Amino acid sequence: MKIDPLPIAAGLVIGGLVHLTTVLALPRLALEDAYTRVERLGSANQVHLIPAPTPFEATLPRLDPAFAHAVCRYDLRESPIRVTIPLAPDYMSVSFYTRHGLPYYALNDRAAAQRVIDLQLMTAQQRAVLPSDEEITAADRLIVESPSDEGIVLVRAFVREEGLLDATLARLREARCAPLG
Amino acid sequence: MRVLVILLALAVGALTGLGLTWLASARSNGFGAVQIGAWSVWPRSGTADADPYARASFARSGELPLERADGLLFEATKTDNGYTLDGRCDILIKGRLANARFWTLTVYDERGRLIDNPAERYTFNSTEIVWKQDGTFEVTAAPRARSGNWLPTGGRDRIVLVLRLYDAPVGLATRTGEQVDMPSVSQLVCP
Numbered sequence: 001m002k003i004d005p006l007p008i009a010a011g012l013v014i015g016g017l018v019h020l021t022t023v024l025a026l027p028r029l030a031l032e033d034a035y036t037r038v039e040r041l042g043s044a045n046q047v048h049l050i051p052a053p054t055p056f057e058a059t060l061p062r063l064d065p066a067f068a069h070a071v072c073r074y075d076l077r078e079s080p081i082r083v084t085i086p087l088a089p090d091y092m093s094v095s096f097y098t099r100h101g102l103p104y105y106a107l108n109d110r111a112a113a114q115r116v117i118d119l120q121l122m123t124a125q126q127r128a129v130l131p132s133d134e135e136i137t138a139a140d141r142l143i144v145e146s147p148s149d150e151g152i153v154l155v156r157a158f159v160r161e162e163g164l165l166d167a168t169l170a171r172l173r174e175a176r177c178a179p180l181g
Numbered sequence: 182m183r184v185l186v187i188l189l190a191l192a193v194g195a196l197t198g199l200g201l202t203w204l205a206s207a208r209s210n211g212f213g214a215v216q217i218g219a220w221s222v223w224p225r226s227g228t229a230d231a232d233p234y235a236r237a238s239f240a241r242s243g244e245l246p247l248e249r250a251d252g253l254l255f256e257a258t259k260t261d262n263g264y265t266l267d268g269r270c271d272i273l274i275k276g277r278l279a280n281a282r283f284w285t286l287t288v289y290d291e292r293g294r295l296i297d298n299p300a301e302r303y304t305f306n307s308t309e310i311v312w313k314q315d316g317t318f319e320v321t322a323a324p325r326a327r328s329g330n331w332l333p334t335g336g337r338d339r340i341v342l343v344l345r346l347y348d349a350p351v352g353l354a355t356r357t358g359e360q361v362d363m364p365s366v367s368q369l370v371c372p
């Protein structure tokens with residue numbers, strides 16, 4: 001039997017299109033994405049500690065086991081969010097991700113003026129309607145613009161040795177992520 | 182007959198399209214990998230410019246990638262000579278490292294999970310490691326305990342080494358090759 005090459009060729013073209021579409025759509029369709037995993041830790045606009053990863057269980061895959069982590073799933077639809085994180089004994093960073101897990105900003109403890117990282121998270125629209133007198137004081141205020149209404153703030157704190165774990169966790173417990181106002 | 186032809190085309194299309202997507206998103210950090218010895222780094226995957234493949238892959242696995250301003254993640258699945266890393270062998274990671282505030286070295290299985298071991302050691306970092314006099318270091322990833330810097334592999338056949346440099350200088354990942362110091366990876370004794 002002779003196989004007609006036309007449907008195969010047409011099929012491969014369709015396949016290419018299907019492939020491109022699904023790759024682009026995957027961040028929206030993924031069932032076990034970071035946001036869904038973080039959702040299980042508790043409500044939005046609150047800081048939750050992430051349990052240390054073990055060989056059998058990990059809230060998020062491939063977090064650095066040398067770090068302690070805290071996370072805040074934010075929702076800016078009501079109001080901007082203020083994030084305050086007291087510095088831990090060692091290296092510390094704060095990373096910002098969109099609803100679909102795309103990193104858009106990060107800073108580390110070098111950027112903290114005092115012994116605390118203090119910033120405001122808002123959308124471009126919320127920033128645009130900031131009163132103008134507020135804009136003046138904004139110079140000494142750190143504002144992070146979120147490209148999406150929802151997203152994730154991940155705090156990474158380095159624990160260079162086991163003995164510093166409790167002190168680091170204590171600082172992470174003092175971290176806040178709450179609506180402004 | 183005509184209907185059959187269309188159905189066949191659609192079936193081929195769906196299969197190849199979904200198959201390719203499934204494969205591409207399974208274990209990928211996107212395009213633009215920079216190779217330094219055994220190590221691969223994807224400088225753009227930790228930024229808002231990450232390509233669609235990196236985005237799809239991270240969304241599927243649920244990983245929140247290391248942001249570029251935070252650090253850089255290097256991954257090795259092979260030795261310098263191109264042999265696939267085998268956790269049943271003694272794997273030697275030695276040399277010096279590019280200028281960063283500090284680094285961590287972690288062993289994962291091929292699905293990105295930590296490997297169970299009685300010592301409960303999954304990682305080494307530059308502040309706790311035993312350095313040599315000349316400023317270089319040596320870590321052995323091996324199934325059985327040994328003196329010095331030992332990273333247990335649990336005797337898994339496939340392992341992934343992940344080296345994370347924190348607060349690393351900006352130009353690091355954009356340069357290729359010689360100027361960047363990365364440790365060598367070699368496999369010694371295999372059963």
